Amino acid sequence: xxxxxxxxxxxxxxxxxxxxxxxxxxxxxxxxxxxxxxxxxxxxxxxxxxxxxxxxxxxxxxxxxxxxxxxxxxxxxxxxxxxxxxxxxxxxxxxxxxxxxxxxxxxxxxx
Amino acid sequence: xxxxxxxxxxxxxxxxxxxxxxxxxxxxxxxxxxxxxxxxxxxxxxxxxxxxxxxxxxxxxxxxxxxxxxxxxxxxxxxxxxxxxxxxxxxxxxxxxxxxxxxxxxxxxxxxxxxx
Numbered sequence: 001x002x003x004x005x006x007x008x009x010x011x012x013x014x015x016x017x018x019x020x021x022x023x024x025x026x027x028x029x030x031x032x033x034x035x036x037x038x039x040x041x042x043x044x045x046x047x048x049x050x051x052x053x054x055x056x057x058x059x060x061x062x063x064x065x066x067x068x069x070x071x072x073x074x075x076x077x078x079x080x081x082x083x084x085x086x087x088x089x090x091x092x093x094x095x096x097x098x099x100x101x102x103x104x105x106x107x108x109x110x111x
Numbered sequence: 112x113x114x115x116x117x118x119x120x121x122x123x124x125x126x127x128x129x130x131x132x133x134x135x136x137x138x139x140x141x142x143x144x145x146x147x148x149x150x151x152x153x154x155x156x157x158x159x160x161x162x163x164x165x166x167x168x169x170x171x172x173x174x175x176x177x178x179x180x181x182x183x184x185x186x187x188x189x190x191x192x193x194x195x196x197x198x199x200x201x202x203x204x205x206x207x208x209x210x211x212x213x214x215x216x217x218x219x220x221x222x223x224x225x226x227x
Contacts, residue, residue: 032214043115043201043218044154089153096214097144097167101153 012108019077021105023090028071030092034099035064035075039086047075047088077107085109114138115204115219123225124192132187132222134202142166142207143185144216145177148199160185161207197226 013019025033031052036044048059050066050073057064063076073090087106091099114137124130136143142161146154156169160179174190183204189196200223203216 034215036218043113043220045113046215046217049215091153093214095167097142097159097161098156098169099144099154099216100156101146103151103153 009103010106010108012110013080015080015082015109015111017080019075019080019084019107019109021075021077021088021107023073023075023102025071025073025090025092025100027092027094027100028068029094032093032096033064033066033073034091035062035073036089036091036101037084037086038089038104044089080107080109082109082111113204113217113219115202115217117200117202117219117222119222120220121223121225123227125227126192126194128192128226129188129190130192130224132189132200132202132224134185134187134204134219136183136185136202136204137217140204140206140217141183142205143179143183144203144205145185145187146201146203147171147196148201148221150198154201157187192226194226197224199223 034049035047038044050057050064061078065074087104089101089104091101093099116135118133144159145157148154158168159166163179176188179185199221201221203218205216206213
């Protein structure tokens with residue numbers, strides 16, 4: 001079956017520092033990946049995505065890196081702010097319909 | 112905020128009852144997926160509907176069923192509720208139909224179901 005896991009369940013960073021959240025996936029056929037942010041009591045919010053034909057993609061303060069050789073995905077958040085505190089999920093698919101989610105990493109930003 | 116809406120926001124049922132959850136997709140989206148998220152876990156795929164037909168199903172028993180309507184809104188029905196069905200039920204919509212951005216799923220706020 002599919003397995004999408006995270007290296008660290010919790011992460012604490014100082015406000016203003018950069019954050020790096022990691023994710024491992026097991027299906028080498030996965031071709032599309034999304035990072036979601038989920039705040040307490042809310043649904044997952046799209047942050048950034050990347051396709052398997054890319055190894056890096058940048059957004060506003062966020063960067064996603066994909067290493068297909070070791071099946072690893074990371075989310076980098078620059079200048080982390082208190083509003084970034086949330087649970088972050090990576091999700092992957094190889095079918096285009098069913099996404100597999102990891103357990104999530106809880107990010108806490110310390111003021 | 113996405114344009115995906117869900118109702119109700121919270122629901123309490125007893126074991127053995129049936130429940131219907133509703134979802135309205137974002138404008139321009141013809142595909143709806145349902146996920147179950149247990150406390151402290153990532154969302155688990157239940158099924159997807161594309162143009163009113165089921166288009167993929169996860170590892171959930173047949174008592175989980177769904178519908179999609181011509182306006183692309185959707186319902187999730189769960190029969191014979193069990194205690195373990197207590198979870199946040201999430202609906203996500205995407206444009207579907209192929210193309211670079213057609214797979215990107217946008218989530219609603221969820222329905223919190225408690226089974227007693």
